[in-house]
Amino acid sequence: MITLRNLRKVYGDVTALDGVSLHIDKATIHGIVGESGAGKSTLVRCLTGLERPTEGAIELAGQDIAALGEKDLRLARRTIGMVFQNVHLFDSRTALSNIAYPLRVSGTDKATALAKAQELLTLVGIGDRGAAYPGQLSGGQRQRVGIARALITEPDVLLLDEPTSALDAGSTNAILDLVRDIRDRLGVTVVIITHEMEVVRAVCDGVTLLEHGRIVETGRVRDVVADARTRLSHSLAPLPPLPVDSDASLDVFFTSMPGNPTGARVFEQIARAGGDIAAGTLETIDGVQVGRVAISTPTHATEVVARALRENGLHVEGRDNVVR
Numbered sequence: 001m002i003t004l005r006n007l008r009k010v011y012g013d014v015t016a017l018d019g020v021s022l023h024i025d026k027a028t029i030h031g032i033v034g035e036s037g038a039g040k041s042t043l044v045r046c047l048t049g050l051e052r053p054t055e056g057a058i059e060l061a062g063q064d065i066a067a068l069g070e071k072d073l074r075l076a077r078r079t080i081g082m083v084f085q086n087v088h089l090f091d092s093r094t095a096l097s098n099i100a101y102p103l104r105v106s107g108t109d110k111a112t113a114l115a116k117a118q119e120l121l122t123l124v125g126i127g128d129r130g131a132a133y134p135g136q137l138s139g140g141q142r143q144r145v146g147i148a149r150a151l152i153t154e155p156d157v158l159l160l161d162e163p164t165s166a167l168d169a170g171s172t173n174a175i176l177d178l179v180r181d182i183r184d185r186l187g188v189t190v191v192i193i194t195h196e197m198e199v200v201r202a203v204c205d206g207v208t209l210l211e212h213g214r215i216v217e218t219g220r221v222r223d224v225v226a227d228a229r230t231r232l233s234h235s236l237a238p239l240p241p242l243p244v245d246s247d248a249s250l251d252v253f254f255t256s257m258p259g260n261p262t263g264a265r266v267f268e269q270i271a272r273a274g275g276d277i278a279a280g281t282l283e284t285i286d287g288v289q290v291g292r293v294a295i296s297t298p299t300h301a302t303e304v305v306a307r308a309l310r311e312n313g314l315h316v317e318g319r320d321n322v323v324r
């Protein structure tokens with residue numbers, strides 16, 4: 001559905017995107033993560049055609065966005081819905097009128113536009129708030145109105161730039177449920193820019209880590225999380241904090257991918273090898289069970305315990321480079 005080929009965007013002497021190539025399947029949710037300044041917003045602006053890339057191709061629903069003239073670009077933009085962190089609504093228009101607006105400017109008659117707007121308001125779960133003005137809505141409700149407005153032109157792609165970072169935990173979960181629903185019911189391809197790993201864990205099928213305008217890691221969430229060596233695995237399934245005086249010397253990582261041991265069996269193996277669990281997590285992300293455990297070992301036995309666990313197929317790393 002979306003294919004980026006060697007995308008570059010240069011602003012003066014800043015290279016915001018430096019050769020980004022990426023494919024995102026139809027009806028999936030793809031998260032773009034990375035530190036501030038990594039190029040996430042630039043990427044989204046290029047996708048919407050708001051910004052012209054310096055180099056590269058952006059294939060979106062079968063068209064190369066980067067190569068379109070102004071007129072075709074305006075048409076193509078209708079296939080892309082966009083929602084920003086601080087959703088910009090017209091304060092003097094009701095929720096319903098805000099949602100209907102994109103159809104009204106493109107010439108749809110008022111009754112049809114409002115009927116469609118009501119449908120979408122219901123879809124986003126606040127069907128009874130159509131007459132409310134933005135000032136009368138909560139942050140989460142305004143975000144829903146923004147999403148409904150982005151969907152009214154029936155886009156193939158929905159781009160969300162930090163859609164939940166201004167919301168409390170309850171509203172965040174509700175918006176994420178909605179995004180999942182939009183993928184499943186409308187078959188829309190969703191790209192979410194976020195700095196919150198929780199968002200990726202909760203809804204994303206795919207994820208890309210950007211750094212200095214380059215892709216550092218990318219793939220299906222289940223694949224990156226199951227690979228102990230990726231940075232994304234560490235940030236998606238982190239070890240809980242250890243007590244400051246902990247003498248844990250090894251980190252053990254395991255997943256429930258075929259052929260690997262899981263849960264109780266791992267704990268048994270650790271005990272048998274002479275390890276003592278200091279902290280750990282076990283959770284399911286994108287269908288993969290992922291465990292991370294920090295263990296203490298008897299003095300001078302760290303290497304022996306590590307070897308025993310590795311022989312059992314577990315991924316073992318030394319803490320503070322105790323074991324290589």
Ligand SMILES: Nc1ncnc2c1ncn2[C@@H]1O[C@H](COP(=O)(O)OP(=O)(O)O)[C@@H](O)[C@H]1O
Nearest residue numbers: 011014016034035036037038039040041042043
């Ligand atoms: N319009 C612009 N003019 C000049 N530099 C820009 C512009 N937009 C972004 N940049 C620079 O490009 C880099 C990437 O920015 P951005 O895409 O906003 O990152 P992110 O969204 O990941 O925080 C930053 O160094 C930023 O300062």
Ligand SMILES: [Mg+2]
Nearest residue numbers: 037040041042
């Ligand atoms: Mg940004």
